[in-house]
Amino acid sequence: MKLEIRLFAGLKCNNKGLSCYGENEFCLEVPDGLTIRELHHMLNLQSSLPLVNLINGLAQADDQVLKDTDRVGIFPPVGGG
Amino acid sequence: MKIFRVNMTDLTAQIEDVPAEWQGLGGRALTSAVVAKEVEPTCHPLGKKNKLVFAPGLLTGSQAPNSGRLSVGAKSPLTGGIKESNAGGTASQKLARMGVKALIIEGQPEGDNFYGIHIDKDGIKIEKEADLVGKGNYEVIQRLVEKYSNQIGVITIGQAGESKLTAANISVKDPDGNIRSAGRGGLGAVMGSKRVKYITIDDNGAAPVQIVDSDKFKDAAKVFAKGLLEHPVTGQGLPTYGTNVLVNILNEAGGLPTQNFKTGRFEGANKISGETMHDVIESRKGKTSHGCHAGCVIKCSQIYNDKDGNYLTSGFEYETIWGFGADCCIDDLDIIAQADRICDDIGIDSIETAVTVGVAMEGGVIPFGDGPGLLKLLGEIKEGTYLGRILGNGAGFTGKALGVTRVPVVKNQGIPAYDPRAVKGVGLTYATSPMGADHTAGYSVATNILKVGGDVNPLGKEGNVELSRNLQIATAAVDSTGLCLFVAFCILDNAEAFQAIIDMLNAEYGISLTADDVTELGKFVLRTEREFNKAAGFTDKDDRLPEFFSDECPPHNTTWDFTDEEIDEVFNF
Numbered sequence A: 001m002k003l004e005i006r007l008f009a010g011l012k013c014n015n016k017g018l019s020c021y022g023e024n025e026f027c028l029e030v031p032d033g034l035t036i037r038e039l040h041h042m043l044n045l046q047s048s049l050p051l052v053n054l055i056n057g058l059a060q061a062d063d064q065v066l067k068d069t070d071r072v073g074i075f076p077p078v079g080g081g
Numbered sequence B: 001m002k003i004f005r006v007n008m009t010d011l012t013a014q015i016e017d018v019p020a021e022w023q024g025l026g027g028r029a030l031t032s033a034v035v036a037k038e039v040e041p042t043c044h045p046l047g048k049k050n051k052l053v054f055a056p057g058l059l060t061g062s063q064a065p066n067s068g069r070l071s072v073g074a075k076s077p078l079t080g081g082i083k084e085s086n087a088g089g090t091a092s093q094k095l096a097r098m099g100v101k102a103l104i105i106e107g108q109p110e111g112d113n114f115y116g117i118h119i120d121k122d123g124i125k126i127e128k129e130a131d132l133v134g135k136g137n138y139e140v141i142q143r144l145v146e147k148y149s150n151q152i153g154v155i156t157i158g159q160a161g162e163s164k165l166t167a168a169n170i171s172v173k174d175p176d177g178n179i180r181s182a183g184r185g186g187l188g189a190v191m192g193s194k195r196v197k198y199i200t201i202d203d204n205g206a207a208p209v210q211i212v213d214s215d216k217f218k219d220a221a222k223v224f225a226k227g228l229l230e231h232p233v234t235g236q237g238l239p240t241y242g243t244n245v246l247v248n249i250l251n252e253a254g255g256l257p258t259q260n261f262k263t264g265r266f267e268g269a270n271k272i273s274g275e276t277m278h279d280v281i282e283s284r285k286g287k288t289s290h291g292c293h294a295g296c297v298i299k300c301s302q303i304y305n306d307k308d309g310n311y312l313t314s315g316f317e318y319e320t321i322w323g324f325g326a327d328c329c330i331d332d333l334d335i336i337a338q339a340d341r342i343c344d345d346i347g348i349d350s351i352e353t354a355v356t357v358g359v360a361m362e363g364g365v366i367p368f369g370d371g372p373g374l375l376k377l378l379g380e381i382k383e384g385t386y387l388g389r390i391l392g393n394g395a396g397f398t399g400k401a402l403g404v405t406r407v408p409v410v411k412n413q414g415i416p417a418y419d420p421r422a423v424k425g426v427g428l429t430y431a432t433s434p435m436g437a438d439h440t441a442g443y444s445v446a447t448n449i450l451k452v453g454g455d456v457n458p459l460g461k462e463g464n465v466e467l468s469r470n471l472q473i474a475t476a477a478v479d480s481t482g483l484c485l486f487v488a489f490c491i492l493d494n495a496e497a498f499q500a501i502i503d504m505l506n507a508e509y510g511i512s513l514t515a516d517d518v519t520e521l522g523k524f525v526l527r528t529e530r531e532f533n534k535a536a537g538f539t540d541k542d543d544r545l546p547e548f549f550s551d552e553c554p555p556h557n558t559t560w561d562f563t564d565e566e567i568d569e570v571f572n573f
């Protein structure tokens, strides 16, 4: 299945084996049934902190299973206002 | 400490003892208490009966990290209710060191003259000012620095304040001679109505603020600084990307108001995002991290240079970039930076002005996405043309002038950067805050979207009433300490850092406040403000969002669906 991925606030794909290495906005073909946590590992996201996941604009926990064409946004703790 | 009182009717000043009832107050608690006690709620905000109050916070002037914020209060000409507007810059710490508990400016002179007020160790001087009238804030600050010194504190208004436009703000000099603003609610117009062009503060020779138990204070300040530096938001996120990191995130969450609040996502978001801005600033040798006053350890601000590497603007915030960007459909960061600079220079609230231009675009004055057109409209405000005066009176006024029905205001104040249909907790804050639509009054975005201090669903109702209520109470207390509100990101998660604030207060004043006392202070502030508004003519019916928020907002297609009874629960405490 295919995901539309955006990584924010300095996060980048850190898996040298993927064509999206070093990128923060890309589409990626992944195995069916992949969870968000598995996606974090797949992208080798380097964050010692818990990440916030927005799937199609809604916050989801790391154990959520992803679906084909999901729009995935991931960011580390940030603030503003 | 003393109350410094300036009477602009007869151009006299006096220094008074602090009445017992104000002694335990500072910042917003004090400005609101003074306005509630001394200003007739039904008075004309630009008339002689209104008063303009400046107050450093309870911790301002001390070594407490991030404690140099300034509260400015009055009856607002924009909302018609009570207002506290909060600013960085160096003036607050200088006022505190000069022993100024509050500076109250009252009355109104006859005639067309403007005046400057100077505070130094010899007291208060009021002098006629001619040269700087009609000048923008950058020039005013530069000329006053030349006249006195770089160390001077400056509070000033630009052309917008002189013209008493209800979106006019009050500018405060930062450590580099640039500008921070008490932005919201048109307090620059109140200063203009008093015919005060600027206030300068020379704290040369002032003693440090008195601390009853300085060892305890130092220990608590250390714990607090450590908490701020170690929290991922205050230690890393804010210093690296500034507040503008939120453009991409709110866009992703579907809550980035776009095209005058028509939708929640903007195609050009990434082009104006904090990440893009960070790279632009670095490539032009600006500064990605900068403090608005000495002692700030978070440093969320930045210096943004133009293409040639020359200074363009600073304190370039998410809400401004959202407003001139997504809300006006402009995806050019350099245009938005120029707009921010013009707003700072003419002294007009960049949030109100951006919301206003969105409304003007909807009304057909210029098309959405027209960057050069935006800069031209700001020029009209500077020149004081009739169109400029309409725009300078804010989104509500402009909407009426143009017959626009989608006008995002509450209590006539423009709604900032988070669509209340997609971030419902902050929608409740917009609806109910005595300040009018103000995200800072109870920043539910933290918990709704950023997952700081818990996790409350931004699209549902559950938990949002309590969230907005608790944050409004906590904010009113923090705004009274002089601490920058961004410390909240840390203390929402870190009980030790929160306790350190109480410990600092106790050590400075030799008192024994508890966490409950701090909550009570927040409630006291909100009750005081709400009572003033009630006496000014506000009812529960003013705590509502505009009708158009019952229309669906893509991408989530949510609506604003709180009942009146549910909204009224926010202030049930």
Ligand code: SF4
Residues within 6 Å of the ligand: B066, B088, B290, B291, B292, B293, B296, B297, B298, B299, B300, B301, B484, B485, B486
């Ligand atoms: S964090 Fe930002 S707004 Fe707060 S005191 Fe520091 S520079 Fe000013």
